[in-house]
Amino acid sequence: MTAQGRPQQDKDRDAPSWQHPFQPEAKAWTQADYERARTSRILWAMGLSKWYGMVMGLNNVSIEMYQGVTGLIGPNGAGKSTFIKLMTGQIRPSKGEVFVLEQKVWNNPQLFERIGYCPEQDSFYSWMTGLEFVSTLLRISGYEKKDAEYMAEESLRILDMGDSMDRKISGYSKGMRQRVKVAQAIAHDPDLLILDEPLSGTDPVGRVRIMNVIKEMSKKGKNVIISSHVLHDVERLTRNVVLINKGWIIAQGDVHAIRGLIDSHPHIVRVKTREARKLARALSGNETIVSIEFEPDGLLVKTRKPDVFYAELPKILTENEIPFTELTSPDDNLDAVFKYLVEGG
Amino acid sequence: MVKGDKSGKARVEKKKEVEEEDAGRPVGAQLPVAAPSGTRASARPLPPKTRAITNRGLTLIWLTMRTILFDKKTILVIIMLLALLAIPAKWLSEPPSDEEGAALQAFLMIVVILYLQFIVLYVCLLYGSSIITSEVEDRTLTYLLSRPITKLEIILFKYIGYVISVFLLFALPTILNYLMLAPYEDGASGLSKNADFLAFCLGGMFMGIMAWGAFFMMLATMVKNPLMPGLVYCLFWESLITNIGGNISKVTLTYQIRTFIVSGISETRSAFGDNPWGDYPSWQAFTAAIVMAIVCLLIAWQVMKGKDFH
Numbered sequence: 001m002t003a004q005g006r007p008q009q010d011k012d013r014d015a016p017s018w019q020h021p022f023q024p025e026a027k028a029w030t031q032a033d034y035e036r037a038r039t040s041r042i043l044w045a046m047g048l049s050k051w052y053g054m055v056m057g058l059n060n061v062s063i064e065m066y067q068g069v070t071g072l073i074g075p076n077g078a079g080k081s082t083f084i085k086l087m088t089g090q091i092r093p094s095k096g097e098v099f100v101l102e103q104k105v106w107n108n109p110q111l112f113e114r115i116g117y118c119p120e121q122d123s124f125y126s127w128m129t130g131l132e133f134v135s136t137l138l139r140i141s142g143y144e145k146k147d148a149e150y151m152a153e154e155s156l157r158i159l160d161m162g163d164s165m166d167r168k169i170s171g172y173s174k175g176m177r178q179r180v181k182v183a184q185a186i187a188h189d190p191d192l193l194i195l196d197e198p199l200s201g202t203d204p205v206g207r208v209r210i211m212n213v214i215k216e217m218s219k220k221g222k223n224v225i226i227s228s229h230v231l232h233d234v235e236r237l238t239r240n241v242v243l244i245n246k247g248w249i250i251a252q253g254d255v256h257a258i259r260g261l262i263d264s265h266p267h268i269v270r271v272k273t274r275e276a277r278k279l280a281r282a283l284s285g286n287e288t289i290v291s292i293e294f295e296p297d298g299l300l301v302k303t304r305k306p307d308v309f310y311a312e313l314p315k316i317l318t319e320n321e322i323p324f325t326e327l328t329s330p331d332d333n334l335d336a337v338f339k340y341l342v343e344g345g
Numbered sequence: 346m347v348k349g350d351k352s353g354k355a356r357v358e359k360k361k362e363v364e365e366e367d368a369g370r371p372v373g374a375q376l377p378v379a380a381p382s383g384t385r386a387s388a389r390p391l392p393p394k395t396r397a398i399t400n401r402g403l404t405l406i407w408l409t410m411r412t413i414l415f416d417k418k419t420i421l422v423i424i425m426l427l428a429l430l431a432i433p434a435k436w437l438s439e440p441p442s443d444e445e446g447a448a449l450q451a452f453l454m455i456v457v458i459l460y461l462q463f464i465v466l467y468v469c470l471l472y473g474s475s476i477i478t479s480e481v482e483d484r485t486l487t488y489l490l491s492r493p494i495t496k497l498e499i500i501l502f503k504y505i506g507y508v509i510s511v512f513l514l515f516a517l518p519t520i521l522n523y524l525m526l527a528p529y530e531d532g533a534s535g536l537s538k539n540a541d542f543l544a545f546c547l548g549g550m551f552m553g554i555m556a557w558g559a560f561f562m563m564l565a566t567m568v569k570n571p572l573m574p575g576l577v578y579c580l581f582w583e584s585l586i587t588n589i590g591g592n593i594s595k596v597t598l599t600y601q602i603r604t605f606i607v608s609g610i611s612e613t614r615s616a617f618g619d620n621p622w623g624d625y626p627s628w629q630a631f632t633a634a635i636v637m638a639i640v641c642l643l644i645a646w647q648v649m650k651g652k653d654f655h
Binding site: 143 | 389391392396397398400401403404405408411412415483484485487488489490491492493494495496650651652653654
């Protein structure tokens with residue numbers, strides 16, 4: 001979790017992040033801050049802004065992203081692609097800086113030996129076959145022809161494109177083209193994979209394949225930054241999200257943690273149990289509970305302090321010898337959080 | 346049991362170590378920063394730097410040549426160039442003059458006036474201005490900019506690809522013109538005897554393609570629509586100023602190319618009639634074109650270094 005503007009202090013480490021769009025200008029970083037930044041972050045940006053003439057693409061973003069899979073969420077036109085283009089050095093910041101894998105991004109092509117980037121746009125050298133496209137890009141990276149072909153073939157096979165890799169890209173479906181784009185990004189086994197809307201327009205097979213690739217990379221200790229405007233997609237890959245809207249980063253961190261910050265917005269927990277009445281009795285008087293509703297197979301509990309509630313619930317269940325089969329949070333998903341943060345509803 | 350206890354203890358200790366290690370990291374940073382590279386069996390290491398640059402260069406040159414030579418515009422240019430072979434054919438069927446060297450003069454006029462001043466210049470505008478912009482318009486530049494290749498390498502290798510392709514495009518009809526006209530007076534021996542004509546004409550063509558290409562590429566990195574200012578340059582600078590005469594015409598590339606060809610041929614032959622364009626040596630003219638190309642490439646690189654292609 002991070003705070004806007006400067007690195008977190010140790011005492012804040014476990015605190016969920018929340019940054020208000022109108023918070024004051026970022027403070028200057030100290031040498032210690034820079035040193036610390038170099039030890040664990042995959043990305044950090046300070047006062048990062050981008051304008052397209054009079055149009056604001058990204059506004060004064062200061063952010064840190066850590067190891068693992070990070071989802072960049074926002075509606076269309078929120079500034080996700082601008083942010084991704086800035087972090088991949090496609091465009092130059094109007095103001096501020098962005099560092100990826102400890103290095104400055106703008107005009108630093110060497111960095112791309114460690115980064116794989118899947119752009120949003122549906123553009124290719126469409127006269128090439130899928131295999132030619134991926135291997136050509138690997139050759140442009142500097143790989144030997146034989147190695148490039150081998151790596152390209154392997155990455156296309158991972159994405160289930162083995163049978164169609166020798167066909168021209170112009171004849172591919174949208175889903176296949178998306179997979180080719182991801183294949184060119186993963187082919188050199190990068191440390192950081194940056195995917196801009198990779199699941200948009202994908203078929204079910206492609207969707208599963210791309211998700212599996214991301215999960216596999218994460219398991220291997222690689223890092224992934226994935227943008228999407230479909231919250232459900234990202235939710236299946238990570239709980240570590242950055243919410244972006246109208247060029248502002250409106251929140252960052254674990255969905256649970258963000259939810260925890262929104263005290264005024266009750267958090268719903270569904271407890272499936274055969275002894276709903278007994279549990280309701282045990283929970284009555286608990287200060288964190290807003291309301292309790294009975295359901296056919298359990299209770300629907302609204303709480304203002306989910307973290308406290310989650311911590312206390314096992315104790316309550318054990319002390320009262322209440323068996324339960326499932327504990328879910330129906331609105332503890334990105335949709336609810338995002339809707340609340342963006343629309344205030 | 347004892348063994349189990351030991352391994353259990355070891356596991357607890359290991360877990361404790363990991364927890365202690367994680368306690369020092371911010372949330373979400375459970376993994377070491379230096380992610381293991383080459384975790385996939387198929388991943389291969391990059392070759393040494395010079396080898397990697399060669400691979401990049403050859404691929405980008407090939408990619409550019411493939412794009413230019415298989416372009417629809419190129420088919421039209423080829424058809425036009427083939428159609429223009431009717432001019433030497435017509436000359437041969439009805440020679441307007443029986444003077445010595447008339448066929449070679451005709452060859453020279455076709456190359457210098459028709460090809461260089463009217464076709465090569467505009468074809469260079471068409472292709473030179475699209476060396477980079479075609480990648481921007483097709484949105485494929487993103488793929489190049491997300492590879493470990495510098496902007497200078499992109500400019501340089503794509504430019505080399507352009508020069509080779511466009512030169513090939515014009516070298517073949519130039520050679521065909523020569524093959525038709527050179528044997529007119531001396532038969533087959535005229536081909537080798539007058540080879541300097543062909544060599545300097547091809548050299549002049551190379552000069553034009555090289556310098557104009559670099560200029561139009563530079564223009565394309567600076568303005569969004571390079572065709573309009575490019576046309577103004579072609580019509581006003583290279584056509585009008587060149588033909589005004591006097592010292593001012595010497596600043597045009599067309600003048601330098603003419604000088605290179607005519608002075609070059611004069612240098613190899615003691616007597617080659619009047620030399621209206623060549624008042625200084627061919628190497629100077631060639632150097633001027635090279636300097637122009639280098640300066641334009643450097644400017645294009647500097648512009649591209651600071652420019653967004655969103």
